[in-house]
Amino acid sequence: MTVNAPKLDMDRIIDDRRTRIIVCCGSGGVGKTTAAAAIGLRAAERGRQACVLTVDPARRLAQSMGLTSLDNTPRQVDGVDTSGGGSLHAMMLDMKRTFDEIVEAHADPDRAAQILANPFYQSLSSSFAGTQEYMAMEKLGQLRHSDEWDLIVVDTPPSRSALDFLDAPQRLGRFLDGRLIRLLTVPAKAGMSYMKVLNAGFAVMTSALTKILGTQVLKDAQTFVTAFDTMFGGFRERAEWTYRLLQAPGTAFLVVAAPEADALREASYFVERLAAERMPLAGLILNRVHVSPAARLSAARSLAAAETLDLHDRPDGGDGGNGTGPRYGLAAAVLRMHAERMNLGKRERRLAEHFTSAHPAVPVAEVVAQPEDVHDLDGLRVIGTILSQQHA
Amino acid sequence: MTTRDTDWDGVRLHVVTGKGGTGKTTVSAALALALARAGRRVLLIEVEGRQGIARLFDCPPLPYEERKVALGLGAKGGEGGDVYALAVDPEGALLDYLEMFYNMRRAGKTLTRIGVVDFATTIAPGLSDVLVTGKATEATRRRVAGRNSGHLYHAVVMDAPPTGRIGRFLNVSTEVADLAKVGPIKTHADTVAKVIRSPQTVVHFVTTLEEMPVQETLDGIAELQELTDGTIRAGGIIINMSRPAMLDPAGLAAAAAGSLDPAELVLGLKAAGINDNHGLAADLMTELSEHARQVALQDRERDELLTAGLPHYELPMIPDGIDLAGLYQLAARLREQGAA
Numbered sequence: 001m002t003v004n005a006p007k008l009d010m011d012r013i014i015d016d017r018r019t020r021i022i023v024c025c026g027s028g029g030v031g032k033t034t035a036a037a038a039i040g041l042r043a044a045e046r047g048r049q050a051c052v053l054t055v056d057p058a059r060r061l062a063q064s065m066g067l068t069s070l071d072n073t074p075r076q077v078d079g080v081d082t083s084g085g086g087s088l089h090a091m092m093l094d095m096k097r098t099f100d101e102i103v104e105a106h107a108d109p110d111r112a113a114q115i116l117a118n119p120f121y122q123s124l125s126s127s128f129a130g131t132q133e134y135m136a137m138e139k140l141g142q143l144r145h146s147d148e149w150d151l152i153v154v155d156t157p158p159s160r161s162a163l164d165f166l167d168a169p170q171r172l173g174r175f176l177d178g179r180l181i182r183l184l185t186v187p188a189k190a191g192m193s194y195m196k197v198l199n200a201g202f203a204v205m206t207s208a209l210t211k212i213l214g215t216q217v218l219k220d221a222q223t224f225v226t227a228f229d230t231m232f233g234g235f236r237e238r239a240e241w242t243y244r245l246l247q248a249p250g251t252a253f254l255v256v257a258a259p260e261a262d263a264l265r266e267a268s269y270f271v272e273r274l275a276a277e278r279m280p281l282a283g284l285i286l287n288r289v290h291v292s293p294a295a296r297l298s299a300a301r302s303l304a305a306a307e308t309l310d311l312h313d314r315p316d317g318g319d320g321g322n323g324t325g326p327r328y329g330l331a332a333a334v335l336r337m338h339a340e341r342m343n344l345g346k347r348e349r350r351l352a353e354h355f356t357s358a359h360p361a362v363p364v365a366e367v368v369a370q371p372e373d374v375h376d377l378d379g380l381r382v383i384g385t386i387l388s389q390q391h392a
Numbered sequence: 393m394t395t396r397d398t399d400w401d402g403v404r405l406h407v408v409t410g411k412g413g414t415g416k417t418t419v420s421a422a423l424a425l426a427l428a429r430a431g432r433r434v435l436l437i438e439v440e441g442r443q444g445i446a447r448l449f450d451c452p453p454l455p456y457e458e459r460k461v462a463l464g465l466g467a468k469g470g471e472g473g474d475v476y477a478l479a480v481d482p483e484g485a486l487l488d489y490l491e492m493f494y495n496m497r498r499a500g501k502t503l504t505r506i507g508v509v510d511f512a513t514t515i516a517p518g519l520s521d522v523l524v525t526g527k528a529t530e531a532t533r534r535r536v537a538g539r540n541s542g543h544l545y546h547a548v549v550m551d552a553p554p555t556g557r558i559g560r561f562l563n564v565s566t567e568v569a570d571l572a573k574v575g576p577i578k579t580h581a582d583t584v585a586k587v588i589r590s591p592q593t594v595v596h597f598v599t600t601l602e603e604m605p606v607q608e609t610l611d612g613i614a615e616l617q618e619l620t621d622g623t624i625r626a627g628g629i630i631i632n633m634s635r636p637a638m639l640d641p642a643g644l645a646a647a648a649a650g651s652l653d654p655a656e657l658v659l660g661l662k663a664a665g666i667n668d669n670h671g672l673a674a675d676l677m678t679e680l681s682e683h684a685r686q687v688a689l690q691d692r693e694r695d696e697l698l699t700a701g702l703p704h705y706e707l708p709m710i711p712d713g714i715d716l717a718g719l720y721q722l723a724a725r726l727r728e729q730g731a732a
Binding site (some may be wrong): 007027028029030055058059060064120121122123183207208209211213214215216220230258261262263292293294295297301305306308309312317327328330331332333334335336337338341343344345371372373375 | 678
């Protein structure tokens with residue numbers, strides 16, 4: 001199938017030395033990680049010093065890139081054609097370790113130890129909701145800052161919403177500016193006397209908080225917030241820096257979607273959000289599209305032909321049936337299979353057109369469904385080639 | 393089939409998880425329809441704020457309020473029971489919790505305003521998870537007012553977070569215990585955990601017959617077992633969007649091996665009035681061998697899933713996309729196979 005949209009020119013993006021960051025985003029299960037790995041590999045083999053930052057790869061895909069453990073440092077990938085002068089590194093994000101490292105780097109040893117031991121910190125740093133997004137962005141910032149690679153390809157975390165990573169810095173900011181945080185840090189900053197002048201709502205709040213959480217939790221939270229207080233500013237600053245980095249012209253966002261209603265709806269939403277945030281969108285990768293090598297035979301005609309053969313095969317009709325079994329069984333089955341495939345392709349095209357008519361200017365690259373999952377460099381190369389030969 | 397004859401008799405809270413893109417919400421909804429036999433009331437709960445249920449049932453966005461969204465799947469010719477739906481968010485659940493246990497809804501609003509919910513979701517997701525699962529367990533335990541008999545809901549189906557997060561999400565008492573050794577929230581978490589860890593609750597895993605979702609399902613089942621020492625029960629594996637084989641196994645094997653005779657196909661095409669122009673038959677044979685490989689892949693993945701030793705159910709791909717009619721079809725398949 002080919003949708004009516006401008007074609008995405010992948011090689012132009014990866015060959016352009018000004019492209020420094022490629023972000024693959026989209027809802028879960030659409031092949032973001034595979035796309036990111038394929039792009040990283042292709043870029044490396046076309047001469048870029050590429051690094052793929054991945055969050056949650058399939059085991060065999062990770063193995064294919066030599067990623068056997070979460071060690072939070074980019075590792076060189078073997079088996080890459082480096083004759084063009086490029087190289088490929090890959091790493092899997094360890095969010096807890098990334099977080100710990102930030103704490104250790106930005107607090108004196110005593111305070112760092114205090115923070116690392118706090119139950120709130122432990123909950124925050126090892127939970128999945130939100131932290132992964134902050135840490136992915138943090139790590140991206142670090143890799144970019146190190147300037148060891150000239151292209152970083154990142155796939156975004158499989159969050160409940162594909163947009164969480166965009167919201168992460170803002171949410172952190174809102175959180176840090178929240179009245180609760182200020183109230184929690186008050187005793188440490190100004191002593192109890194200051195509390196007296198706070199409004200009457202405070203009494204209600206502490207009583208309610210105590211009721212829900214209990215005094216111990218409140219105390220732990222307070223300790224945590226106080227210990228963390230000095231680091232908060234740095235956090236927000238870096239989050240904002242990364243956010244601006246994402247808006248910069250050297251960044252290319254690729255929205256990845258499967259030709260399914262939910263994934264495309266999410267993609268649509270994403271495209272709008274990126275525009276609203278002034279983030280540079282490069283295009284849509286429409287992954288796992290079903291095409292037929294025999295597309296000239298329509299579904300309707302194929303199905304009608306299958307029915308004709310069924311009639312032939314009836315003992316009382318047609319030319320062939322004599323009770324010894326269907327003569328045209330194979331042909332009828334093939335025609336039915338073909339009709340189904342054509343219908344699936346048609347439905348996918350309709351869904352894709354839904355997207356392209358709402359976003360006619362967004363370049364699209366289609367990747368046909370592979371008969372089997374990709375789990376080696378050759379498979380990634382195939383995807384990379386498909387991505388780059390959209391106008392061939 | 394009698395009503396005492398399903399695989400999950402006695403289960404009242406069905407938690408449904410699955411990798412993103414496998415159709416977790418669709419399967420949850422179909423399961424709710426299948427469970428809602430005549431005279432029964434089933435509650436379908438959504439926890440991730442995506443309004444997927446409203447979209448499926450073609451109704452306006454769900455508020456934080458239990459609303460009737462559909463009639464259950466009836467027995468032959470009859471009407472089913474009632475399916476209610478509820479979208480739970482941490483904020484609403486917090487207000488609910490305060491109202492229910494402390495009669496403090498107004499204080500709750502103050503807390504929301506000053507960012508307690510933000511605080512909970514940002515810094516201690518365990519806290520918001522316990523509020524959300526708390527709402528589901530409360531609905532599960534709720535009894536019909538004024539009488540001492542019967543639960544209000546025959547069953548509750550929760551469209552839960554994806555497989556990667558499900559262990560932590562359900563392991564509420566341990567997660568909260570790390571934060572609160574004593575105190576009201578700990579007590580609440582313990583009550584919630586008691587329901588989740590009782591035989592009344594099972595966790596179903598939705599997957600497609602593809603490598604990654606299958607791997608994630610097996611990992612998820614193992615993680616649940618490990619995190620909770622088997623006290624949270626894995627339920628069934630629900631295979632979604634399976635593609636039926638279009639040929640018998642022998643034909644498929646031959647197609648995969650490329651040993652089918654194209655002449656037979658050419659003859660068939662001709663009999664149906666289609667000329668074999670420009671190698672049409674050869675292209676169709678290519679397509680057939682791809683189909684055969686795909687079926688073989690599905691079979692391999694299915695075998696892999698069966699190593700988990702859980703009951704499993706299989707739902708076909710609905711080629712035209714999921715609408716209400718499609719949901720009832722899936723519900724009927726689930727019921728036929730004994731899932732409800």
